[in-house]
Amino acid sequence: MKHARRTACLLPFVLIAACGPQPAKPAAPAPAAEAASNGMAVVTGTAPSGSIVALIPAAGESPLPDGPAVMDQYSKTFVPSVLYVRVGQPVEFRNSEDMGHNVNVTRRGTGAEVFGVATEPQQKYVHTFDRAGQYDVACDIHPGMQALVVAAASSFVTIADEQGAFSIPNVPAGAYKVALTFEGRTVERPLEVKGPRTDVKM
Ligand SMILES: [Cu+2]
Numbered sequence: 001m002k003h004a005r006r007t008a009c010l011l012p013f014v015l016i017a018a019c020g021p022q023p024a025k026p027a028a029p030a031p032a033a034e035a036a037s038n039g040m041a042v043v044t045g046t047a048p049s050g051s052i053v054a055l056i057p058a059a060g061e062s063p064l065p066d067g068p069a070v071m072d073q074y075s076k077t078f079v080p081s082v083l084y085v086r087v088g089q090p091v092e093f094r095n096s097e098d099m100g101h102n103v104n105v106t107r108r109g110t111g112a113e114v115f116g117v118a119t120e121p122q123q124k125y126v127h128t129f130d131r132a133g134q135y136d137v138a139c140d141i142h143p144g145m146q147a148l149v150v151a152a153a154s155s156f157v158t159i160a161d162e163q164g165a166f167s168i169p170n171v172p173a174g175a176y177k178v179a180l181t182f183e184g185r186t187v188e189r190p191l192e193v194k195g196p197r198t199d200v201k202m
Pocket residue numbers: 076100101102139140141142145
């Protein structure tokens with residue numbers, strides 16, 4: 001994520017350079033361009049351990065990423081072990097090895113089943129999470145295969161660690177809502193993000 005955001009920020013400059021001496025004709029300044037001039041912030045703070053902390057731009061949620069998020073199965077392992085996705089973004093659960101698996105997804109906290117499917121070799125199953133939350137992923141053929149999907153309404157998201165600390169890097173300065181989701185409940189409050197560091201206590 002960190003790398004992708006940096007790349008996105010550099011892109012306008014790359015494009016201008018690639019255009020050579022032609023006058024650049026920037027349209028209305030993109031949020032990323034404003035962010036580049038205002039600087040990026042790291043947002044730190046404390047929240048209940050295990051809670052999801054998401055920063056939602058006050059101007060509206062940023063567009064969904066292009067294409068699906070992917071959680072793969074190979075070497076009897078879910079890859080990655082923790083996958084951050086946006087609510088409404090399709091997620092591909094793939095099986096990339098010659099061994100049958102399955103994907104059982106339950107909502108953390110309630111344990112409610114979201115879906116359970118068999119994933120045959122080289123097959124995939126697509127699911128779109130429509131609610132923010134943490135979802136446990138398991139293959140009951142191989143008890144060691146476990147993973148977590150974190151679905152959030154923002155790309156600026158993390159989970160508070162065992163001490164309750166959290167840190168979200170590369171956040172463009174500006175007005176946000178902080179959404180804290182813990183045990184199925186979400187509370188929100190406004191937050192003004194300023195560089196280089198904004199500390200928030202929930
Ligand atoms: Cu398996």
